[in-house]
Amino acid sequence: MPITERLARYPLAFLPTPLQPLRRLSRQLGEEGRRGAAGAGTDGGTDPSSFVNLWIKRDDQTGLAGGGNKTRKLEFLIADALAQGADTIITTGAVQSNHCRQTAAAAAKAGLACHLVLGGPPPQEVNGNLLLDNLLGATLHWTKREQRLETMAGLADDLRAAGKHPYPITYGGSDPVGAAGYALAIEELRDQCAQADLKPDALVFASSSGGTQAGLLAGAWALGWDVPILGISVDEPEARLQALVAGLATRTAAHLGCPHTFEPCDVRVNAQYLGGGYAVMGPLEREAITRLARSEGIFLDPVYTGRAFGGLLDIIRRGGFAAGQNVIFWHTGGAPALFAYADDLLA
Numbered sequence: 001m002p003i004t005e006r007l008a009r010y011p012l013a014f015l016p017t018p019l020q021p022l023r024r025l026s027r028q029l030g031e032e033g034r035r036g037a038a039g040a041g042t043d044g045g046t047d048p049s050s051f052v053n054l055w056i057k058r059d060d061q062t063g064l065a066g067g068g069n070k071t072r073k074l075e076f077l078i079a080d081a082l083a084q085g086a087d088t089i090i091t092t093g094a095v096q097s098n099h100c101r102q103t104a105a106a107a108a109k110a111g112l113a114c115h116l117v118l119g120g121p122p123p124q125e126v127n128g129n130l131l132l133d134n135l136l137g138a139t140l141h142w143t144k145r146e147q148r149l150e151t152m153a154g155l156a157d158d159l160r161a162a163g164k165h166p167y168p169i170t171y172g173g174s175d176p177v178g179a180a181g182y183a184l185a186i187e188e189l190r191d192q193c194a195q196a197d198l199k200p201d202a203l204v205f206a207s208s209s210g211g212t213q214a215g216l217l218a219g220a221w222a223l224g225w226d227v228p229i230l231g232i233s234v235d236e237p238e239a240r241l242q243a244l245v246a247g248l249a250t251r252t253a254a255h256l257g258c259p260h261t262f263e264p265c266d267v268r269v270n271a272q273y274l275g276g277g278y279a280v281m282g283p284l285e286r287e288a289i290t291r292l293a294r295s296e297g298i299f300l301d302p303v304y305t306g307r308a309f310g311g312l313l314d315i316i317r318r319g320g321f322a323a324g325q326n327v328i329f330w331h332t333g334g335a336p337a338l339f340a341y342a343d344d345l346l347a
């Protein structure tokens with residue numbers, strides 16, 4: 001029986017999302033590596049044992065209003081909200097939050113009102129995810145970045161006083177209810193790998209509020225699937241993200257009915273690619289975005305997946321994976337934010 005079968009789920013996503021080989025890019029990286037090692041002019045060939053085999057799990061294609069990883073979490077969060085009799089969803093994020101955009105879409109589909117508490121002053125130009133939040137009918141509230149949770153709590157009180165039934169969703173939908181979406185996701189991936197006769201040597205993805213990584217870890221534990229799960233930190237130092245994910249994975253495993261205590265040392269995190277800080281796009285992200293677009297026709301985003309895929313390219317160039325190994329990049333979405341970075345991307 002699937003591990004999340006007994007949990008209430010409100011269908012929002014197009015599942016399973018595709019698992020695809022990145023054949024051209026894998027070959028190109030192999031050739032570049034050999035040229036670097038042996039001098040110019042080496043022919044890389046097409047033998048998959050001669051380069052790192054990159055695969056991509058397309059959660060940018062979860063289907064809801066531009067897709068992304070939050071849609072899987074929201075299937076469980078919206079079901080929980082409806083079970084509790086909620087009529088209004090509240091959540092919070094950055095100006096270009098993918099989580100807020102997907103939450104607004106999920107609320108619209110479920111017939112619930114949606115309030116978004118966004119950090120910072122309203123920008124002059126309404127673009128990317130923020131434009132879509134407006135189209136989706138969300139009510140926007142602006143506050144200081146560090147006061148977002150407090151503002152959300154005050155808003156929930158005001159809504160209750162007005163006779164509404166709000167359901168607050170924390171940063172990134174990263175609580176045990178939301179993280180269950182990624183326990184289900186790893187089961188989906190395990191089945192796809194079995195069908196493709198693929199044994200992954202690592203799963204690599206962008207990690208920030210920790211729900212994706214915690215769900216993957218708890219799900220892998222519940223399935224007894226021993227696969228290395230490496231989160232590339234987008235904004236947190238290594239030890240802090242490890243502790244956050246370990247705590248959330250422990251609570252998620254209990255929620256799934258497969259209790260297990262995860263320690264920070266069980267959580268693989270690479271925090272070498274924090275660059276100029278959260279949402280500051282630099283050369284690493286820019287190169288990753290154009291590289292994947294031009295080799296495979298797939299868009300990354302400037303904040304999360306651009307950073308994580310840029311980190312993965314760097315790890316491969318430094319010999320972090322051996323030729324013939326299979327590495328799956330879990331694409332968690334975010335491309336709508338590209339439009340808000342147009343000037344930086346074309347610079």
Ligand SMILES: Cc1ncc(COP(=O)(O)O)c(C=O)c1O
Nearest residue numbers: 098208209210211212304332334
């Ligand atoms: C595109 C994208 N990738 C990755 C993440 C990180 O996921 P998590 O917050 O579950 O760690 C986010 C979070 O907002 C995101 O929008």
